[in-house]
Amino acid sequence: MTHRxxxxxxxxxxxxxxxxRVLRAMSAQVIDHRxxxxxxxxxxxxxxxxxxxxxDQDVIIYPASGTGAWEAALVNALSEGDRVLMYETGHxxxxxxxxxxKLGLRPEFIAGDWRGGADPDAIETRLREDRGxxxxxxxxxxxxxxxxxxxxxxxxxxxIDAAGHPALLMVDTISGLASIDFRFDEWGVDVAxxxxxxxxxxxxxISFNAVGAKAMEAAKNGGMRRSYWDWLDMKxxxxxxxxxxxxxxxxxxxxxxxxxxxxxxxxxNVFARHQRHGAATRAAVRHWGLxxxxxxxxxxxxxxxxxxxxxGHSADAFRATALKHYDISLGNGLSKVADKVFRIGxxxxxxxxxxxxxxxxxEMGLRKAGVPHQSGGVDAAMKVLDDTPxxxxxxx
Ligand SMILES: *Cc1c(COP(=O)(O)O)cnc(C)c1O
Numbered sequence: 001m002t003h004r005x006x007x008x009x010x011x012x013x014x015x016x017x018x019x020x021r022v023l024r025a026m027s028a029q030v031i032d033h034r035x036x037x038x039x040x041x042x043x044x045x046x047x048x049x050x051x052x053x054x055x056d057q058d059v060i061i062y063p064a065s066g067t068g069a070w071e072a073a074l075v076n077a078l079s080e081g082d083r084v085l086m087y088e089t090g091h092x093x094x095x096x097x098x099x100x101x102k103l104g105l106r107p108e109f110i111a112g113d114w115r116g117g118a119d120p121d122a123i124e125t126r127l128r129e130d131r132g133x134x135x136x137x138x139x140x141x142x143x144x145x146x147x148x149x150x151x152x153x154x155x156x157x158x159x160i161d162a163a164g165h166p167a168l169l170m171v172d173t174i175s176g177l178a179s180i181d182f183r184f185d186e187w188g189v190d191v192a193x194x195x196x197x198x199x200x201x202x203x204x205x206i207s208f209n210a211v212g213a214k215a216m217e218a219a220k221n222g223g224m225r226r227s228y229w230d231w232l233d234m235k236x237x238x239x240x241x242x243x244x245x246x247x248x249x250x251x252x253x254x255x256x257x258x259x260x261x262x263x264x265x266x267x268x269n270v271f272a273r274h275q276r277h278g279a280a281t282r283a284a285v286r287h288w289g290l291x292x293x294x295x296x297x298x299x300x301x302x303x304x305x306x307x308x309x310x311x312g313h314s315a316d317a318f319r320a321t322a323l324k325h326y327d328i329s330l331g332n333g334l335s336k337v338a339d340k341v342f343r344i345g346x347x348x349x350x351x352x353x354x355x356x357x358x359x360x361x362x363e364m365g366l367r368k369a370g371v372p373h374q375s376g377g378v379d380a381a382m383k384v385l386d387d388t389p390x391x392x393x394x395x396x
Contacts, residue, residue, distance in 0.1 A: 009328035011358045013145050013304035014175055014198035016348030018254075022201055025257035026250045033249055039241030045252045046238055048259035052177060052200075052267075053192060053210040055184035060209040060234050061255075063248040066174040066195030069207035070096055071103070072229040073170055073191045076211075076219040080104040082136040085126055085167065087118035091146035091334035096139060096172060103224065107139075114336060116296030117144065117151035120159035127163035137168040137190075143176035145198075146334040148301040148343065149294040150180060157188045168215055174198060174207075178262055179274045179303045179347045190215040196251065199270075199303070201258050201348045206251045265392065272391035274302030277346040277355050280384040281305045284359045284377035288366065293341055303347040304331065308340065313371050315342040322365030328358065330365075352385050 010017050031037050049059040062068050078084065084107040086097045093112075100107040110122050118140045127135065138160060140151050153171055160169060168190040173182050177192075178199030184192055192210040196202035211219075211231055219231050228245075237244045262270055278300060282292050285307050293306035309315040316339045319330045331343030344362060346355055359378045366373045 011345045012331040013345035019349040022254045022257050026254040042241035044256045053184040058211040066207045069193045075224040075226045076231045077215045083134045084137045085135045086139045088112040089144040090114045093141045117149045117299045120155040124159035127165040135167045139170045142173035145175040148304045148306040150299045154187045184210045269391040276388050278302035280381040283384045284381040287377040287380035288373040304345045306341045306343045318369040321369040326361045328361035
């Protein structure tokens with residue numbers, strides 16, 4: 001069978017489905033990125049991203065996946081041999097740490113069980129011990145996409161301040177931005193990292209740094225050897241709306257459309273929609289008699305829900321069955337939880353019926369794959385949707 005009728009359900013926690021409006025905006029002839037028509041596109045993208053990060057400080061856009069923007073954050077603001085405090089929230093935190101090691105930094109992990117966000121108290125305790133201020137940065141993942149847990153960033157900032165420690169606060173909000181609340185300036189974040197293919201509803205291909213004054217100063221006075229990733233070259237040319245090398249022109253067309261859509265809906269409504277869909281998904285999972293991986297109350301993600309497979313059942317075999325029979329892609333378990341967990345993405349351009357269809361696909365998949373569960377999870381989710389007012393829609 002080469003053609004399958006209907007839309008494929010891409011319910012992995014990034015890439016997320018791209019709205020038709022964004023696809024149409026991108027489906028345009030490439031323009032001269034040094035010509036007079038480009039500056040407006042570049043300026044709109046750079047200024048628009050400031051409204052998404054909630055910052056008046058600098059935003060940098062790279063033609064790279066999120067991993068590139070991770071590297072940019074580390075090589076601009078830190079120097080070889082610097083100690084960095086990281087927190088083991090899951091696979092992505094572990095990957096960022098591995099990168100820091102490869103770059104010659106000296107990262108240390110506060111161990112975590114992959115079932116919650118970073119613990120601000122543990123960070124404060126470690127920073128208080130560091131009387132000589134050898135630790136130059138605290139790096140945390142805002143929304144840990146491998147586990148579905150959220151780190152309270154404002155509390156991490158408060159922990160750093162309570163310890164009286166000068167370390168920079170660096171936040172990976174690759175899958176958090178534009179889906180769950182993020183406030184760069186208000187929360188005193190020094191460097192934030194994000195990407196295009198999660199809450200921003202774009203294809204993969206561009207990524208971002210938001211850079212505060214203190215981090216920019218660190219980059220001016222040092223940082224590591226760098227060229228492509230250099231914030232200073234980028235910032236200088238960005239003033240005019242242009243880029244030092246060829247930007248991902250059509251991705252920027254799409255980005256400007258996506259930013260307009262987010263503001264049309266209202267960022268607060270976008271965040272509330274994700275919270276509501278997360279709550280409905282967890283109600284379904286619990287009704288099925290399955291376990292949500294995140295067990296820290298209040299830290300469950302509105303972006304995705306990671307579900308623990310019952311003992312003796314393969315998460316990957318279940319996902320393959322759901323894909324084959326119902327044309328739905330669900331996220332796999334990564335590294336430590338490979339085959340033990342599957343992830344339901346509920347981020348980006350989705351509404352109540354997309355979610356209901358997704359949960360129906362999961363429930364049908366559980367049945368088809370012979371995974372023990374109590375049927376009726378979709379009904380439990382519908383009840384949550386019915387009981388929680390839909391953001392931006394007037395009640396009847
Ligand atoms: C997706 C993701 C990454 C990796 O981004 P790429 O675009 O795949 O390079 C890193 N961290 C988090 C939290 C992510 O969700």
